[in-house]
Amino acid sequence: MSLLELTKISKHFGGVRALHEVDLAVDPGEVVALIGDNGAGKSTLVKIVSGVESPDTGEIRVRGESARLVSPRAAAEAGIRTVFQDLSLCDNLDAVQNLFLGQEKYGPMWSGRRIRRHVMEEHAHRILESLSVKLRSLSTPVVALSGGQRQGIAICRALISDPAVVILDEPTAALGVSQRAEVLDLIHRLRDQGRGVVVISHDMKDVRQVADRVVVLRLGTRVAEFRRGEYTPSDLVGAMTGAHEGDEL
């Protein structure tokens, strides 16, 4: 059974057709790459799955059961966590506050529901270390951090609640060589833990390296799907740009 299954998802923004009857399934222990040209609708699909936008039509199933992802919280409760393209960190908060935002740990009623900062700090240390994200201080507002550090925090945040499905929108875009390798490695680890992973990327090398399956979007519709080892880079580019259709005519 698929962890996540989208059927005939459509979404319009005013007159713009961002998505048209898109199907997508993610199985446990599988990495699905979602590729497409700028404006193909990838981020829109991500926002729908993460509860930020709601689809005009279509169905979402989580572990076979119909789900209504009306809010980010609902999506998180369904076990879906997202790293957004723009990271969505609060610049004025520090690393720990950002990591646990919306899922803070706090004490029981009789203790005044005081947040358990020390527990969160320790957890943050562990999770940042596991991803080799190096921060000088956990209590600096993240606005002062580098792009790679911010990216690292955003990814760690998605993992804190131990989600079944992790969605990463262009996770390597802001990274240097070694951190990129680190993130790709992490994606493999997530898969080996039996999670479903959706990765959006413009980098064909990354896609070939991590994806078990590649789904291609063009102008809001799903135009092709390839399995690992069954495609060449030019197949992907062709599907993204529609060049092959021209050839066939």
Next chain:
Amino acid sequence: MSTATTSAPETRRTPAGRAIEMAARGHRSLPVLIVLAIIWTVFYSQSPAYLSFQNITNLTLQIATTAILALGVVFVLLVGEIDLSSAVLSGVCAAIAAGLAVNSGLALPLAIAVAIAAGMAITLVEALVITFGVPSLIVTLGGMVILQGLILVVLPPEFTVSVAGTSFAKIAGTAIPAGAGYVLAAMGTLVFAAYRFVQYRERMSTGTRTSPVAVVVPSVLVAVVLFGGVFTLTRQRGLPMPVLIVAVMLLIAWYFTTQTRYGIHLYAVGGDREAAQRAGVPVRRMVIYSFLILGACAAIAGMVDASRQLGVSVTSGAGPLMLNAIAAAVVGGTSLFGGRGSIWSAILGALVIGSISNGVQLLGLTTEVQYFATGSVLIIAVAVDVVLTRGSLWPGRRR
């Protein structure tokens, strides 16, 4: 001159840039403390009576209303909204409380509760309209005008309620005996030290770097401030009740903003609404909470003021109170752009503004001077805020 650069390399930071970053990071109270020291030095050099026990006690009484209202305004500023109506609202709530307690003979605690509930109900309506999508500037501007009408409705036909000689006057008139004041100071110190100790133990348990110095030094500092404060303020009659009210409110607000997840959410909403929303923070609910807190603060400010002025009239909450409260919050270091600042800015900013007007009156200077000084301090404070928010001294450069 350099032109706008969008991505200056991280390492090339000037000393000024680093100082700005440090100030933006959490030592935001430092500039206002320096300003306060300058103001006090200037007035003290003109008249030693300025820092007499009596005048300091007067000063704390004068700023109590502004400080309480500013505390509410801080909550609203933190979530990135603004409020212009709470000063008039404080007048309305005072009119309700005084009317019930004095004219209708309702028990004082009940009258106070009704006034606070009324204040919160009114800001709740405002907050609902704001979360519906109307800008808070407009909602509270309109709200201010409506409330100016409402105070005429709430007041009796003669448009004033005198509370002289009633239990209502005791709210501000009560003086807590020095002995009890010292007991409170001791309790405050103990609670603070205990809090620091718990924090120390927690950090030890998770192996975070810490040391007993982090318990002792701040506790001694707090003891000095509390005992010094009680000593200074009890030279006349005893510890004035409004001082205790402000202290208790600050304590609650401190706990709420720094020790609970609601506090983090408050800052998150002010910092980046979209990001907070995506992280599952109930953004609209946090905005509503802020306005509810403002409503309660406005009601308390209004009642303390009425009790001190011995009455309520159509001019209650009018005049410079609203602008002073906003100015206090901003001068104290709370950003107009949301997400930055702390509850201490309410009391520190109110102290700055109150110190200026108190000094001007003490020296017998003209009112113009007070306006010029207060206005200038406000503009300078916002300029500092702009620099801290932008992260660089000059426009066109970002970090």
